[in-house]
Amino acid sequence: MSKLMRPSFDAELIERHGGEGPRYTSYPTAVQFSDRFRAGDLYSAIAESNRLPIPPDLSLYVHVPFCSSPCFYCGCNRVITRSKTAGDEFLATLKKEIDLLGPRFDSDRLVRQLHLGGGTPTFLSVDQIEHLLNLLKAHFVFADDAEIGLEVDPRTVAPIGIKRLHEIGFNRISIGVQDLDPDVQKAVNRIHDTATVGATIGAARAVGFDSISVDLIYGLPLQTTAGFAATVETMVQLQPDRVSLFNYAHLPHLFKGQQRIKTEQLPTPATKLAIFRNALNRLLDSGYEFIGMDHFALPGDSMVKARTDGSLVRNFQGYSTHGGLDLVSFGPSAISQIGDSFAQNQRLLKDWTAAINEGHAATARGLTRTTDDRLRAEVIERIMCTGQLVYRDMERFFQLRFRSYFAEELARLEPLADDGLIEWTGEGFRVTPAGMMFLRAIAKAFDAYIKPQGQQQGRFSRIV
Ligand code: SF4
Incomplete structure (x- = not known):
């Protein structure tokens, strides 16, 4: 029996409201970061966070x-x-970065969460990953029940490696599958057979990982409705706790590697929608709950619980069950969020390495949120994570009259209400089953940085 709202699928609504929009893993989004924000600003943000009466615990x-x-x-x-x-070489520089930043945090701020992403974290051997964990543990104290997760490329880790990752402390695993069709895999240069994926998931389950998650992508070259349905069917049989169903954003002007994808091999918009609709329905019919955007989870998973009790949050990894933490990030391009400040590291490995070797944080850009940013971030997060907004909650926190402060934004929502994506409740609004696919479009109405139609074309991925 489904606890969460089941989204409905309507091709006409997708045509009207499924255009481009940020994923809101932060607000403001990284597009707004400024290169005037440097290492000294990050240090100040850390010092300020330590001075809070109860400094937040940490996510790394x-x-x-x-x-x-x-x-x-x-x-x-x-x-x-x-x-x-x-x-x-990377680990040697990482050690310096951890030694630089770690001592700046009060030692009683516990680590509640650690995530290794990339790239491919399992490019490193398990011994190297264990060394990485020990570098962090030299400066940070991990809570006994900390969520420790990593992204795994099934081509790079044998089942024995999965067992060892669990032994050294990992309890969450996210496996990049994308598509199991051999033709699609060839077209995107990522080849692994179904047996390898099955063995990776099976090994993770056998050793007792708390949460196993799988990434799929629809919209890839040579994908067909039948082919992707077979991939989804295999996943339904393998029963990972979470499934992410990402919409492939073909932006070759932004990502050079995508120029190797043959445009004529991409599915037509109609096929892509059919692929998505079938996958959505199959996952829901087989018992997965819809969390929001592209995330699904089995009813027993902590993400469903967080979605139900209102504790779900957005962060740079997408949806998360841990709110109220400061995020401390290491490695090239990684983004930290300390209080109201975002700090992004140098993107290029060589620039990140050079900055750390000069003896300072590798911060290249960032920003500190204004009160207006903070307010809009809260509004956007509530829409994305709870699917509803009660104005007086915002009025209480931010001392304002919601209807007058957001008069323009609420007017922007009228066409979405007319199309049945939201319904007014008298004390606010709530997202309807038809609107669940369009959380980003609804949230976008409150984004003060979105330029008029057209000016930001090609900057963000499509909502559906
Ligand atoms: S998608 Fe492929 S190339 Fe990109 S980070 Fe993952 S493994 Fe590397």
Whole structure:
């Protein structure tokens, strides 16, 4: 029996409201970051956070930038290499970065969450990953029940490696599958067979990972409705706790690697929608709950609980069950969020390395939120995570009259209400089943940085 709202699918609404929009892993989004924000600003933000009466606990992120071969659809910041020494050189610089930032945080601020992303964290051997964990533990105290997770490329870790990752402390795993159709895999240069994926998930379940999550992508070249339905069917049989169903954003002007994808091999918009509709319905019919945007989870998963009790949040990894933490990030392009400040590291490995070797944080850009930013961030997060907004909650926190402060934004929502994506409740509004697919479009109405139609074309991915 479904606890959460089941989204409905309507091709006409997708045509009208499924255009481009930010994913709101932060507000303001990274597009607004300024290169005037530097290492000194990050240090000040950390010092200020330590001075709070109760400083928030911490979430750590490490960006491991390496991959041994390029997936053509990739939009991540990564370095393609087969170098045997790259991992050790990276860890040597990472140690310096952790030594630089770690002591700045009060030692009683517990780590509640750690995530390794990339790139491919499992480009590193399990021994190297264990070394990385120990570098962090030299400066940070981990809570006993900390969520410790990483992204795994099934091509890079044998089941025995999965077992060892669990032994050294990992309890969450996210496996990049994308599509199991051999033709699609060839077209995107990412080849792994179904048996390998099954063995990875099976090994993770056998050793007791608390949460196993799988990423799929629809809209890839040569995808067909039948082919992707078979991939989804395999996933339904393998029963990962969470499934992310990402919409491939073909933005070759932004991501050079995507130029290797043959445009004529991309599914037509109609096929892509059919692929998505079938996948959505199959996941929901087989018992997965819809969390929001592209995330699904089994009823027993902590993400469903967080979505139900209102504790779900957005952060740079997407939806998360842990709110109220400061995020401390390491590695090239990684973004920290300390209080109201965002700080992004140098994107390029060589620039990140050079900055750390000069003895300071590798901050290249960032910003400190204004009160208006904070207010809009809260509004957007509530829409994205709870699907509703009660004005007086915002009025209480921010001392304002919501209807007059947001008169323009509420007027922008009228066409969405007319199309049945939201319904006014008297004390605010709530997203309807038809609107669940369009959380980003609804949230976008409150984004003060969105320029008039057209000016930001090609900057963000499509909402559906
Ligand atoms: S999709 Fe992942 S594994 Fe593939 S190139 Fe990008 S970061 Fe590397």
